Amino acid sequence: MDEAQREKSPWKRNLYILWVCTFIAGIAFSELMPFMSLYVSQLGHFSKAQVSFYSGLVYAATFLVTAIVSPLWGMLADIKGRKIMLIRASFGMAFAMFLMGLVTNVWELIALRALQGLFSGFISNAQALIASQTPRKHSGKALGTLVTGSTSGMLMGPIIGGVLAQFFSIRDTFFITASLLALAGILSATLVKEYFVPIKREKNSEEHRGLLSQFQNPRLIIVLLISTMMVQLGNISIAPIISLYIKELMHNQGPIALVAGIIAALPGISNIISAPRLGAYGDAHGSNKVLMAGYLFAVIMYFPQGFVSSIWLLGILRFFIGISDGALFPTIQTLLTKNSPASATSAVFSWNQSFQALGNMFGSLLGGSLAGLFDYNVVFISTATLLLLNFLILWFTEPSLRLKFNR
Template identity: 50%
Template sequence: MNSHNPIWKRNLKVLSLCVFIAGIAFSEIMPFLSLYINTLGKFSHQQLNFWSGIVYSGTFIVSAVVSPWWGKLADKKGRKPMILRAGIGMAVVIAAMGLVQNVWELLLLRMLQGVFAGFISNSNALIATETPKSNSGQALGTISSATTAGTLLGPLIGGALTSIFSYRVTFMITGGLLLFASILVLFLVHETDFEPVTEKKLDKASGVIKALRSPRLIFGLLLTTLIIQAANNSINPIVSLYVRQLLQNHGNVVFISGVIAALPGIATFLAASRFGALGDRIGTHKIIVGGFIAAAIFFFLTAFVQNTLELGILRFLVGFSDACLFPQVQTMLTKNSPAKVTGRIFSWNQSAMYLGNIVGPLLGSLVSGLYGYSMVFIVTTIIVLVNLLLFKLNVINNL
């Protein structure tokens, strides 16, 4: 191994590029998904909203169910084969979405996309197991920043591609991007420290739990992930509506909403690897606690903004608190899990993330419908504070 460029550093560079590409691929079809559905039949406004919601969430629901099974396979066969399985599988499925003739076929393929999920979570798991523990915070922060950057850029690229070509061609280009990322992984990523799990007792979740030094700490972190995702995603359905209310129907609502929606991701991209490196030095749990306190303050203040400038500033600041949370939870999972079950633990974390993605928007829509947009931010503040309390009881007290 070259001491100046060890394999884990090259893996980090290559996989950062690959998850950046995957982030683009996964997010570039989101802005026009409902418009594409509208071309597949004659739908009323209510029917279009219903199908858009079902087709969008179908991937997350299936992924939440199958991720633990893929995680078990990753611990037995390796993380690199699982990255390739996910990348090639989703490349084919997403390209096929450009060929569908009705909404049922699109729903089936979106659910099949969920079956093949795991490109980013297995990339994280590979980096987690191949990187020295003393560098894991910075490494996972770097790969999280790359994912965030791709996710931010995706809608812009997707909009450009659909303007130049068509919805259907864009799906095929997206499939091509994932295939390219998979080829990079095949030839440039090397998994050197993998030892296949052969113990029968680790086939079952109960065996994995017994292998953990502190199961309560790990499950506390998984619960933290679920609540972080639910809190962040509770805001997403109402941001553009909140912008419209603040503008009082004057101004370019779509453009301003797009900018405000992108601001948290930009801040996370800028800060995640830096907070990861700081956590490696002073303790990752301290970074997470700081993130909770900051997030609670920023969400609470957002309920009282008077204009879109104030909203934009607070949403940008929320991105910094985000950088203290999800990537750092992954780092704590890495530092407190045996290498032989890292794939399983990361897949459980992915399932928790997907459940948060489902619960959050439902909660946001329900609260805004009953009590107004401002109350969504108040409720989210309470959720963050509850998460901080649970984190202290279940994680910090078990360190």
């Protein structure tokens, strides 16, 4: 779509509807994540190191499959449209989630997490649909707003999951999650309006020779995709051990599942507040500034989390992590959108999801392995170090980010 068509498209209507859908999906994805390691511990008699290791495998299984299939789904989205991908992802993952509530051992759980990865892509396709229809001058704010949908859902999810896990069982949350994903699929199928024109690929066209040939600055695209992987690697490495870390800080006493849910939800509060504002600031003053400052802020917030002895201090620092997430993820997506031709929108978002999935997979394995070999606090220190390394990679490999940051 050209800019005139984007202005006339129902991009605002779709943004509002998909905000609701990603909000529901965010609840579905997040109400289980803080308790997955606790669920693993219920499936057998495992040592601390074994629980950490199997938790890492459970998280990584989904993301390994997602990394492999995402480009294929992106190619199909170019042919069939993003709306059908939303429907495919929501109902497929609902089926996988329902079966997870019935597992009897950890290997069944790992297999079904892999099946979930096969059907993944709801939020990334929602982002691609909005990016492909929104006028570029509004893309930063629109994507920042859309991110608050999934983020606010992820804010509510751990709290809801914590209450359910405390008063019912963790298994019940899988069935509720399946229902929520099915609801998101129904809303997407009935309310989202996509004016889709299939991407025509000529045999001798430039785009047929490769994805990167379509971009004016392919190096920027590459470093942004790598940045997606590293940011997600750092963030997700916390997921397999956060509830276990909280359990240790609480000395194995009190409503651990509920507190873990609240702590997991805290970054969402600050993310909801910060993401649209940071997106609008980036549209007006340069997304580069938001991105580079976000990295530095994340490093400063992650290091102390490895040394806390109070659950309250951990909660405060997790709250501030939401601000850095609000700067990093939407801004990377915005820079990808602003530096991509319309013909590559689905492809670049699919590759972005693949790199995000690789970050999820490696982060899950890294978090579980470091916690098993050393202790939980090492995971937070390693995350800060990785984000600092990512900042330096951007600074030295892509001058456009550094020069604009200095202005």
